[in-house]
Amino acid sequence: MSTKGTHIPEWLKVPFAGITPAPTQEKGQDLFPTGNWRFIRPVYRDKLPPCNNACGTNEKIQGYLDLVKRGKYLDAYALIKEDMPFPSVTGRVCYHPCEQACNRGQYDEAISIRAVERFLGDLGQSLPRDVVKPGKPNGKSVAVVGSGPAGHSAAYQLARLGYKVTILEKSPKAGGLNRGGIPDWVLPQDVLDREVQRLVELGITIKTNCEVGKDVTWDELKKNYDACVLAVGLTEPNSVRAEGENKEGVLYGLPFLRDIGMGTSKVKLGARVAVIGGGNTAIDCAREALRQGAVEVTMITVESDKQEMPCVAEDLHDMLEEGVELVHGRAMTAVLGNGKVEALQLYPAKFSGAINASPITINREAAAERFAVDNVIIAVGQHASLAWLPQEFKNERGTIRIDRFGRLGDTNFFAAGDIVQLGSGQPLMVVNAVGDGKRVAFNLDKVLKGEPLEPRKITVDVIMDLNRMNMTYFPHFPRVKQAMLNPKSRRTTQDEVIQAFTEEQALEEASRCFSCGTCNACDNCYLVCPEPCIARPARSNGLYKILVDYCKGCRVCIEECPTGCLEGVPELDFETGVVRMDTAFAISPGLHGRQAQELVNLASRPAKEI
């Protein structure tokens, strides 16, 4: 074989074969940088886990589960507190859209994210001081009207940004819907009290018994504060417009729960109670009625079966366990009785889907049923009470007119929570109100700083799909169940129904997380790389580095990445990153020359050094 014409540089003539360092050794990869064999480059690119995307306030769920898995509970608590002021509350009451979205749900069972959140929230409650500190005071004051989930969240985020925040609450106790809409056996009052106390520790002033429109006017809000967040919620219960609805013994869902929550209830329920409605409030009312002394509780819904009811399936199951009866496909048309409720008149009914007319079609040709009861609780939704609001800011849905940043026109007033979300398609849930409060707080901050308002920028736009992950690494493992009180005993007490996780349970459950699309420093790429091309200064997310000069692009790390955060990107998308070789298998003179020079000097070095 002739090598005539082959370019053999000086430095290649050094007889160093046999003593060249291996690729694992120092400078071993400089000798023959095979990076140009590659046409796909592995790149760490984190994607959005579906839980994080589904959460109303975009909690970094994968992040805190990973920290719990490593036993870093305080870090996990601090991470959750970035988006959520009261994990101990949502850990009990949230309808956990994250768990519905969880990729593990398609594999075996979804992670019990809510229970882990509650574990962290309770841990935070037991701390003598919170991990969150108020921001550096910026001298501006903000009023937050309402101390429900949205108001609580907005006040919390504003205090962290350095504002002097005053919460105006019309009830004698702060907490809003958290206190007035959620029964004690779901969320004990002392848990909420502690979370309200955390707000005070952040330097927030809470003025109770202070109703906007009565104790403080619109103009006073405008005058006394630099900005204002309206999070007044939906306070007035809807009626069903039935005949005789004003009779004694007819109760409305939200006021019924609110009076019990505030400790001002004077209601004495009879033995037979009917609840009208099929939503979450109706379920809470039915279960609360049992605890208030009712013996037979019946829930009457227009929906034709359980699946159609607009409620959380778990709560419905728990309610049925406690012995509440369900009657489907009936509408109440009249309350019968002489001054006091004695019976209800029911007709078969169904949803018609009409938008402008009544959405319920009642079949009046069928025979009316008489349903004997002592009390009826009507829980068919709420509406706002906005008499104090200037007309220009009201909209056709009976709520506050805002722009897409939650702002009222070009004023310094913002609105958040159910008061703006009603009819917008967003579920009216605690976590959604918290998210709304958070976003509005950040927008308010921008307005007061004079920065332009921009739609939220999404840094990670790909939501991770189960099919893009490597399931070989995840054995099937059942979900850890939260202990519950016995249905027979719990139906008459105010004790919390669902029990907390122990530390072991929380750890076990967090360990089931797939960490969808997000590097969790599992070291798998580091271990499977057939060439030592993945450097790891410390075992941590974001610290793995691909040595692109040597990586041949074999894709093993990409195929084997359990979470799917490694991606193959065409090499030509990068303008740099490959050592250009002189000939097909010869290295650039610079690298070889350096090495050759070292080898030439080898003879003069003491044996010990070599």
Next chain:
Amino acid sequence: MIYTELTVWTRGIIMDKEGRDIVNSVSASARLEGKYAQAMENYVDNPDRTNAPTRKYCRVSDQVLENELTYENERPNIVVLVEETMVKGWDYMRGMPPGGTLVINTHYTPDYMIRFVPGAERLAQLVCVDAAKLADHKWLYYRLGQLGLDRLSTEGAAERSKAVAPDIAAPLIAAVVKSTGIVKRETIEPMIANKKAFQMAFDELHILPLKPVAA
């Protein structure tokens, strides 16, 4: 003496046959046209490794080739890159006299690719042809993730198919012939198995004409 040198840079195993088909068919056509021609592979490059770079050579002359035993093309007039990423990794332009031609199999445009070419001032034209697409080739590199090990397409290709240029070599040969005129289209076309891709490449070449300056 004056002759035209053609060097093909390709990847070991997975695209080995493509490179071989290009040089063999060009030199065979040149001989049919009455020229002197030779083609050979470079085993110094150790082509029997997946993705490793390997070169194929071809020389065409109107006179007898004097240095038939010289192994490498020292001054290639035409360089073909069978895989686009090779544009970053080697000094394939070494020795090219001014007025040369570079042909790349890529879906990018010549305007994008020229930033990766070292010594591009010597080029008279930069030709880009999306051969993988034209030949509807199943190991289209950007579909590798879906195809897995199928990418080892031409491994054992000579045993499976004795046809010349059944795959991405056909559009690349068309690119070489159309842009340089090294041989006539009429002589080479009957040899090509994938006539459809050959024809399409003739119509769909991206040629970037450049003004060469002496290196």
